[in-house]
Amino acid sequence: MSAALAAPQAGWAESWWAPVRVFLSRIATMCLVELQKLRHDRTELVTRAVQPALWLLVFGNVFTAIHAIPTGNVPYLDFLAPGILAQSALFIAIFYGIQIIWERDAGVLSKLLVTPTPRVAMVAAKAFAAGIRAVAQAVVVLALALVLGVSLTANPLKWLGVVAALMLGSAIFCCLSIAIAGLVLSRDRLMGIGQAITMPLFFASNALYPVALMPTWLQWVNHVNPLSYEVEALRGLMIGEPARLGLCFAVLLGAAALMISLASAVLPRLTR
Amino acid sequence: MSTSENPPEPAVLCRGVRKAFGGTTAVDGLDLRVERGEVFGLLGPNGAGKTTTIRMITTLLPTEPGSITVLGHDVARDRIGVRRLLGYVPQQLSADATLTGRENVALFARLFDVPRRVRREKVAEVLAAMDLTEAADRPAKTYSGGMVRRLELAQALVSTPQLLVLDEPTVGLDPVARDGVWDRIAATRAETGMTVLVTTHAMQEADEHCDRIALMHRGRVRALGTPAALKDGIGTLDDVFRHHTGDDLEQGGISDVRSARRTAGRLG
Numbered sequence: 001m002s003a004a005l006a007a008p009q010a011g012w013a014e015s016w017w018a019p020v021r022v023f024l025s026r027i028a029t030m031c032l033v034e035l036q037k038l039r040h041d042r043t044e045l046v047t048r049a050v051q052p053a054l055w056l057l058v059f060g061n062v063f064t065a066i067h068a069i070p071t072g073n074v075p076y077l078d079f080l081a082p083g084i085l086a087q088s089a090l091f092i093a094i095f096y097g098i099q100i101i102w103e104r105d106a107g108v109l110s111k112l113l114v115t116p117t118p119r120v121a122m123v124a125a126k127a128f129a130a131g132i133r134a135v136a137q138a139v140v141v142l143a144l145a146l147v148l149g150v151s152l153t154a155n156p157l158k159w160l161g162v163v164a165a166l167m168l169g170s171a172i173f174c175c176l177s178i179a180i181a182g183l184v185l186s187r188d189r190l191m192g193i194g195q196a197i198t199m200p201l202f203f204a205s206n207a208l209y210p211v212a213l214m215p216t217w218l219q220w221v222n223h224v225n226p227l228s229y230e231v232e233a234l235r236g237l238m239i240g241e242p243a244r245l246g247l248c249f250a251v252l253l254g255a256a257a258l259m260i261s262l263a264s265a266v267l268p269r270l271t272r
Numbered sequence: 273m274s275t276s277e278n279p280p281e282p283a284v285l286c287r288g289v290r291k292a293f294g295g296t297t298a299v300d301g302l303d304l305r306v307e308r309g310e311v312f313g314l315l316g317p318n319g320a321g322k323t324t325t326i327r328m329i330t331t332l333l334p335t336e337p338g339s340i341t342v343l344g345h346d347v348a349r350d351r352i353g354v355r356r357l358l359g360y361v362p363q364q365l366s367a368d369a370t371l372t373g374r375e376n377v378a379l380f381a382r383l384f385d386v387p388r389r390v391r392r393e394k395v396a397e398v399l400a401a402m403d404l405t406e407a408a409d410r411p412a413k414t415y416s417g418g419m420v421r422r423l424e425l426a427q428a429l430v431s432t433p434q435l436l437v438l439d440e441p442t443v444g445l446d447p448v449a450r451d452g453v454w455d456r457i458a459a460t461r462a463e464t465g466m467t468v469l470v471t472t473h474a475m476q477e478a479d480e481h482c483d484r485i486a487l488m489h490r491g492r493v494r495a496l497g498t499p500a501a502l503k504d505g506i507g508t509l510d511d512v513f514r515h516h517t518g519d520d521l522e523q524g525g526i527s528d529v530r531s532a533r534r535t536a537g538r539l540g
Contacts, residue, residue, distance in 0.1 A: 022385075025382070025385070026383070029379065029382040029383060032382075033368075033371065033375070033379055036371055036375050037368075037370050037371060040370050040371070040372075040411060041370055105364070106364050106365070106366055107362035107363060107364035107365075107366035108366045108368065110327070110330075110332055110360070110362050110366075111360060111361075111362055111366050111427075112383070113331075113332060114330045114331065114332065114355055114358055114360040115355060115380065115383035115384055116352045116353075116355045116356045116383075116384060116385065117352075117355075117383060118352065271327070271332045271333075272293075272332075272333060
């Protein structure tokens with residue numbers, strides 16, 4: 001502080017850069033830890049891929065064959081693949097937040113919070129670490145989609161966009177479950193709530209069927225469901241469907257910022 | 273170290289600290305002064321308020337009413353500043369079982385902003401000091417209870433803290449592992465001059481390893497002094513405790529037992 005007084009100009013630059021640096025450094029740290037964990041436990045990537053694989057293999061193939069859901073010129077399997085990608089990221093993120101209760105019981109959370117890290121930076125770091133896990137999972141699901149003959153973009157910039165959409169989507173839902181964790185404070189209850197919210201989020205989104213097919217009330221839910229914007233962005237980037245990319249990323253960014261602040265406001269309850 | 277003419281700030285200073293959870297008063301007007309460089313033991317049965325006190329000193333709980341300073345930094349006003357000075361080992365076994373020992377320590381080196389150019393070296397150094405060099409690249413889930421505790425000490429020490437806070441560091445450990453932990457704490461303190469604040473309900477350990485002891489009971493300090501002074505004319509520390517409180521140490525509800533067992537059971 002006294003240094004800032006002595007050199008006001010350097011101090012000003014420092015005063016905004018220092019917290020940003022801590023923020024980014026913590027996110028990088030927790031993402032790195034997530035990669036290390038993934039390296040030590042690769043089997044989890046495979047077991048977690050079973051469910052999305054079933055959605056693509058069974059649901060996707062059957063509904064493609066019976067032409068039950070009209071998706072225009074796009075094969076249903078192609079239409080479904082981005083939705084399943086978002087769904088698997090959603091499940092991972094919700095589960096990641098649930099894990100924070102375990103971390104709390106194990107004293108890990110206290111230890112993390114007794115480091116020079118503002119709460120909001122720790123929450124953001126956790127949220128994007130969930131995103132890393134979701135992206136790793138997405139690679140497995142995408143490999144399967146390619147095998148099934150889904151035609152995906154070859155544009156590397158669009159794949160960067162896919163990573164960004166998955167990271168933001170995961171951050172939103174991870175923070176949602178951290179926020180709920182802070183309110184219910186028990187793993188069992190959170191498991192129940194987690195399951196009770198993931199399926200509605202999934203079904204009230206455009207992951208499985210085009211918005212136009214939904215009844216009006218569901219369309220309204222769809223409009224406020226961040227998952228739908230994530231799916232729309234993914235679909236636009238991966239298979240070239242028309243998508244409002246600017247709007248989608250604006251909504252995802254806004255929702256991520258909102259959920260990170262909400263989860264950090266609730267976090268102190270978890271260390272009491 | 274201090275260049276000012278005033279006497280140096282104590283390592284920890286608690287004034288009139290109070291904390292209630294619902295209807296239960298955990299800490300009831302606590303005044304405490306821990307001097308720099310000493311090993312200070314907070315001694316008492318389960319439920320005496322030790323862990324709550326620790327959680328307030330480590331910025332995890334609000335301190336109002338009352339105030340706590342750590343090496344001159346107000347815990348309520350300068351949380352991040354206080355945390356930079358702290359190494360903290362919670363009661364539960366809190367290392368990440370899926371990461372290696374080295375990764376566990378490197379994580380905390382990063383979270384404490386240990387500069388990149390010295391990080392690798394510093395991590396290796398604390399692992400060596402905790403006698404974990406050989407096991408450093410094995411996942412922590414393969415470690416014994418004593419090794420996990422030493423790993424957690426390494427995590428807490430990698431930032432070169434000025435105050436090391438240990439909550440029941442030897443609970444669930446066998447006597448050999450227990451001595452291993454205490455030997456490393458003593459060696460690090462001798463080398464760095466850091467202050468150590470430790471809670472325990474093991475009277476004998478406090479007697480052997482602490483410079484000064486505060487006996488806590490029902491949220492208050494009932495007696496304070498060196499182990500020798502406390503025992504003078506009374507007997508063992510167990511007798512001292514009974515003398516000051518009229519109570520036995522056998523206390524603590526099922527939640528304490530459960531958490532202690534969970535701690536002992538995990539990673540094992």
